[in-house]
Amino acid sequence: MKRVSITGRTTLIGLGIGFILFRYSVYCLVASLFIGIGVGLIIEYILSKKSNIT
Template sequence: MSAQQKQDRSTWVIGGTTLMGLGVGFIFLTISPFIMVASLLIGIGLGLVIVPFLSHYSETH
């Protein structure tokens, strides 16, 4: 594998889950702005939880 293919993808995971949380938050924005903030934080937290599993998987393969 080249060095470019072995890039760390953790920022992609955190950014992707943050954007998913933001999208879900926009759906619930009309109900409550607090739900939007909560879904954004859940997206960031979910990304931070997934990153260690992703790095462990990439090390073994």
């Protein structure tokens, strides 16, 4: 799996959740987007560490 696809997928998940929460506040949309990017970067980091060990 490519690194970009992990970040892209989690960003889209965050964006989808953000659109659901958009009716409450625009800040929920922005926060969900940043959380999606952050989760994707953390997953990439963990997977890169595992691939370096083996």
